[in-house]
Amino acid sequence: MFKETSQAISVFDLFKIGIGPSSSHTLGPWKAAREFISVLREQELLQKTTKFKVELYGSLALTGKGHGTDKAICLGLFDKDPKTISKEAVSELFDEALRTHKVSVSGYEIEFHLEEDLTFFDEEALPFHPNGVTFEAVLEDDQTIRETYYSVGGGFVVQEGETEEESQNLKFPFQTAEDIAKHCSEHSLKISELAFQNELSWNDGESIRQQLLQIWEVMRSSVYNGCHTPGVLPGPLQVKRRAQTFNKRLIQDEDYQSIDEWLDTICMGDYSFSEIIKWISCFAMAVNEENADFGRIVTSPTNGSAGVIPAVLLYLLCFEDAGPDNEMIVEFLLVAGLIGILFKKGATISAAMGGCQAEIGVSSAMAAAGLTECLGGNFSQVLMAAEIAMEHHLGLTCDPIAGLVQVPCIERNTMGATKAITASKLALDSNPTDAKVSVDEVIKTMLQTAEEMNKNYKETSQGGLAVNVSVKVSEC
Numbered sequence: 001m002f003k004e005t006s007q008a009i010s011v012f013d014l015f016k017i018g019i020g021p022s023s024s025h026t027l028g029p030w031k032a033a034r035e036f037i038s039v040l041r042e043q044e045l046l047q048k049t050t051k052f053k054v055e056l057y058g059s060l061a062l063t064g065k066g067h068g069t070d071k072a073i074c075l076g077l078f079d080k081d082p083k084t085i086s087k088e089a090v091s092e093l094f095d096e097a098l099r100t101h102k103v104s105v106s107g108y109e110i111e112f113h114l115e116e117d118l119t120f121f122d123e124e125a126l127p128f129h130p131n132g133v134t135f136e137a138v139l140e141d142d143q144t145i146r147e148t149y150y151s152v153g154g155g156f157v158v159q160e161g162e163t164e165e166e167s168q169n170l171k172f173p174f175q176t177a178e179d180i181a182k183h184c185s186e187h188s189l190k191i192s193e194l195a196f197q198n199e200l201s202w203n204d205g206e207s208i209r210q211q212l213l214q215i216w217e218v219m220r221s222s223v224y225n226g227c228h229t230p231g232v233l234p235g236p237l238q239v240k241r242r243a244q245t246f247n248k249r250l251i252q253d254e255d256y257q258s259i260d261e262w263l264d265t266i267c268m269g270d271y272s273f274s275e276i277i278k279w280i281s282c283f284a285m286a287v288n289e290e291n292a293d294f295g296r297i298v299t300s301p302t303n304g305s306a307g308v309i310p311a312v313l314l315y316l317l318c319f320e321d322a323g324p325d326n327e328m329i330v331e332f333l334l335v336a337g338l339i340g341i342l343f344k345k346g347a348t349i350s351a352a353m354g355g356c357q358a359e360i361g362v363s364s365a366m367a368a369a370g371l372t373e374c375l376g377g378n379f380s381q382v383l384m385a386a387e388i389a390m391e392h393h394l395g396l397t398c399d400p401i402a403g404l405v406q407v408p409c410i411e412r413n414t415m416g417a418t419k420a421i422t423a424s425k426l427a428l429d430s431n432p433t434d435a436k437v438s439v440d441e442v443i444k445t446m447l448q449t450a451e452e453m454n455k456n457y458k459e460t461s462q463g464g465l466a467v468n469v470s471v472k473v474s475e476c
């Protein structure tokens with residue numbers, strides 16, 4: 001059984017700039033392929049490699065096609081960086097590999113016939129984690145080099161046999177919410193201040209702020225792009241993009257020329273409760289439509305749930321009158337990141353391990369916590385908000401129709417965002433000492449629920465909506 005980690009995790013491990021549609025099935029395998037290339041390069045074997053073969057196991061095999069794992073593996077073998085590659089280059093390189101049956105890496109052309117050399121082992125899962133991938137390099141003398149990796153959720157990758165790295169010396173080490181509360185209480189810290197102090201183990205203060213603002217820039221661009229792109233998402237479901245229509249209806253005849261002007265227009269608007277709910281939904285859907293269309297998004301903590309945090313942060317900036325306040329954006333992301341780390345340490349952020357509670361549930365808890373601190377909540381209320389948000393996602397299954405991160409995923413982000421706001425409001429108006437459930441108890445419950453959840457509901461598309469909604473299998 002995959003176990004929780006005691007490693008030091010940075011908020012930048014949780015927030016990663018990348019390409020859709022899935023952190024575990026796209027970003028993780030992509031990263032694993034690049035790590036395999038590095039192994040070959042370090043051993044000076046790349047120049048001797050004549051062919052690649054790749055095997056996908058468990059959930060990666062079952063939903064890999066819908067989640068773009070084949071593309072990700074291919075782009076990883078080309079050694080391209082998902083953080084910087086353009087959407088156009090993704091398609092071009094994938095088409096090139098399909099046409100030539102080769103990938104080109106560091107000037108070497110290596111045979112990789114996608115239809116023959118990429119095998120999906122639907123019936124087989126490796127023992128350590130359901131998302132297993134094995135790479136094989138065939139050398140000139142027919143010798144083979146094989147390495148196995150696991151995509152353990154949120155774009156994190158573990159190599160077979162890898163031992164945990166030495167834990168970084170954090171100023172405020174923690175494993176549980178109780179540890180966090182103790183540090184905050186003893187040192188009179190806000191949760192964002194604790195997170196910031198810990199981040200100083202990796203980066204200086206200015207770099208932390210700049211990186212978080214860069215994360216925000218990508219998040220808000222993904223919202224803007226999603227709100228201005230009409231059409232139909234790729235794949236057999238032919239899902240219509242809706243964020244663009246929502247935006248058009250809500251913004252009406254207002255004129256704007258840039259993302260800043262667009263946001264100013266929204267922030268200055270006088271919207272009813274019903275319209276604010278529609279805006280939040282529009283923001284969340286926009287990101288996940290971009291994600292489903294192989295667009296650039298921020299994994300937070302996963303790709304499938306990437307719309308929740310931007311939607312709640314925009315709610316704060318536009319509808320709680322915070323305005324474009326960089327300090328508040330940094331504070332929000334530090335708190336959200338720290339709560340994400342807590343769930344990764346105590347349970348999982350992998351849908352293949354825990355179903356959708358591990359994705360939308362965790363992102364909702366992260367967003368609820370960030371919002372609560374920015375609205376003036378103390379550390380106990382911040383933790384309470386995270387607990388409430390997760391409590392009401394417990395047991396949520398993962399059952400993407402046709403293996404695509406589209407239905408129910410896109411709408412589910414709207415639910416995660418609105419629940420986060422409700423959880424924050426409840427916590428802000430409550431006395432946390434009256435709470436009956438603690439964050440640590442909800443994390444323990446989430447892990448237990450994950451362990452007892454039927455595997456059909458863990459990103460396999462073998463249960464739930466995936467088997468009850470009629471899409472012809474031959475179309476998938």
Ligand code: SF4
Pocket residue numbers: 304305351355356357359360397398399400404405406408409412459
């Ligand atoms: S159902 Fe939830 S966990 Fe599963 S792919 Fe969709 S968003 Fe991710």
